[in-house]
Amino acid sequence: MKEFTEPQSTKTSPRSSLSRAAHAHQQLMEAIRSGQLKPGQRVRETDLAEQLQISRTPVREALHRLQSEGLIVNAPQRGLIIAELDYQQIMELYQMREVLESTAAGLAAKHASEPEIYALREMISKQQDCLDDAEAQAHHNRLFHNALYHASHNRYLLKTLNSLKDAMVLLGATTYKVPGRSETALEEHRAIVDAIEKGDRTAAEDITREHIRAAQKARIELINQG
Amino acid sequence: MKEFTEPQSTKTSPRSSLSRAAHAHQQLMEAIRSGQLKPGQRVRETDLAEQLQISRTPVREALHRLQSEGLIVNAPQRGLIIAELDYQQIMELYQMREVLESTAAGLAAKHASEPEIYALREMISKQQDCLDDAEAQAHHNRLFHNALYHASHNRYLLKTLNSLKDAMVLLGATTYKVPGRSETALEEHRAIVDAIEKGDRTAAEDITREHIRAAQKARIELINQG
DNA sequence: TTTAGAAAAAATATATATAAAATTTATAGG
DNA sequence: CCTATAAATTTTATATATATTTTTTCTAAA
Known part of the structure; x- marks a missing residue:
């Protein structure tokens, strides 16, 4: 079986200060995101260890972590x-x-600091600059949402949302491929930050709820098209 | 260092069909719950392997899992x-x-089935039968909440709530030790199930929110007393 | 004393070897 | 041709050995 292609100097190649287990975890996430590993596909310790050129121990740890995150499951009669x-x-x-x-x-x-709100606005502006590139949109979108999680100042919430974000990788194609979604999402992000800046908790909640519902609708559209 | 006392025939001794790693995880959880391992206390692979009479490998896995669950943290300059x-x-x-x-x-x-509602009522009735025993109350309380999680029919919600439940172990003494809390909590549980049975979503949410807030108040009371 | 730095010790990360499970394949009986 | 069972194979779980990294201890200079 062929080894994972590991694009060298890209932003995706953070480097060796990472433990091998952490590195393996990253590689696997990236392989899932890129479609090299597809849902339903079997995953074996031995294979991965060989492909990643490391021993089984760190691979094992990465696999356990992915299991606890729900990205890998132990299917009866089939293995991982x-x-x-x-x-x-x-x-x-x-x-x-x-x-x-x-x-x-x-x-x-309620709790976001001025610099945190500034960071959110910066991200929106970056997103504005690449309205035509769905992948770049998705990337900046992730950054925006991540900053939002931090601004909540609740560690359990942060952790859980990060975990959900990881699970989203399994869904494949970004909803930003749905025509018009980029523009709408950007507007929604602006409205969310406006509400946060005003300290209007209820508005922030309501607008965000609608934002996620809109994303859900775009997702359903994608699913129904195949 | 002395080994963990492992009470034999109690309900806490599920047995050997479990993998060693899973067993180690259970033992550690139980040690934390019982206070044999206290917050801030150091935890070493080698020690645990010796105490549990197994090799370091499964201990390692258990420790990683506890880390991902937030029950163990890697403190700089101190270790786990x-x-x-x-x-x-x-x-x-x-x-x-x-x-x-x-x-x-x-x-x-919205989604609970009749048998699920029945199960919730059963648990309330069991709890009613041991109003004087704080530990037993806490036990039945956990069962009730667990059944509630399942009745939501959302796997991500279930998983996250279970994880939060585990984190609660770190708080030590049960809030059922606060005078009058048992009786109040029981009433709140009844009100929650009533709302669920009626299919009244908003009421179920509101009452449950108040139930958790009451628990939080009891917790704060416990903390402030030392 | 205090503090920087080296040496020693301890602990963890990784690799590899062995044991135990689980899965698949092969074979005999219906 | 199907089904059940056992042998063979694969895969994972655990143990142990080795390599790195982190912490601690010790020493010497300020």
Whole structure:
């Protein structure tokens, strides 16, 4: 079996200060994101150890971590496989995001510092600059949401939302491929930050809830098209 | 150092079909719950391997898992220690529970099946039967909340709430030790199930939010007494 | 004393070897 | 041709050995 292609000088290649286990985890996440590893596909310690040129021990740790994150599941009669989310589970995922992201925005409206709000605005402006590139949009979108999680100043919320974000990798194509979604999402981000800046908790919650619902609708559209 | 006392035939001794790693994890959780391992205390692979009479490998896995669950943290200059939650973090924990438990109750009002509602009532009745025993109350309380999580029919919510429940172990003494808390909590549980049975989502959410807030107040009371 | 730095000690990360499970394949009986 | 069972194979779990890294201890200079 062929080894994972590891693009050299890209921003995706952070480097060797990482433990081998952490590195393996990153590589696997990236392989899932890029589609080199597809949902349902089997994953074996031995294979990965060989492909990544390390021993089985750190691979094992990475696999355990991915299991606890729900990206890999132990399928009876099949062994470890990349998790396949069915429609129901995807809806549960968005339902959860709706609750948690709106909570994060609401808390940010109460607790975000001026520099944190500034950072959110910066990200929106970066996103504005690449409205035509769906992948870049998705990247900046992730950064925005991450900054929002931090601004909530609740560590459990932060951790859980990060975990949900990772699970989103399993869904494949970004919803920014849906025509018009980029522009709408950008507007929604602006409205969220406006509400946070005003300290309007309820508005921040409501707008964010609608933002996630819109993303969910775009996702359903993508699913129904195949 | 002395070995962990492992009470034999109690309900806490599930047995050997478990992998060693899973067993180690259980033992550690139990040691934390029982106070044999206290927050801030150092935890070493080698020690545990010796105490549990197994090799370092499964101990390592258990420790990693506890780390990802937040029960153990890697303190710079000190190594692995049992996590110590400061006041702020405890508040964040209850804030998160407030959001998630109320969401779970709201979803249960929409999706719980008749047998699931029946199970909730059974648990309330069991709890009624041991109003004088704080530990037993705490046990039945955990079962009740667990059943509530399941009734929400959202796997991400279930998983996250279970994780929060585990983190609660770090808080030590149960809030059922606060005079009158048992009786009040029981009434609140009844009100929650009533709302669920009626399919009244908003009521289920509101009552549950208040239930968690009451628990938080009891917790604060415990903290302030030392 | 205090503090920087080297040496020693301890602990963790990784590799590899062995044991135990689980899965697949092969074979005999229906 | 199907089914059940056992042998063979693969894969994972655990143990142990080795390599790195981190912490501690000791020493010497300020």
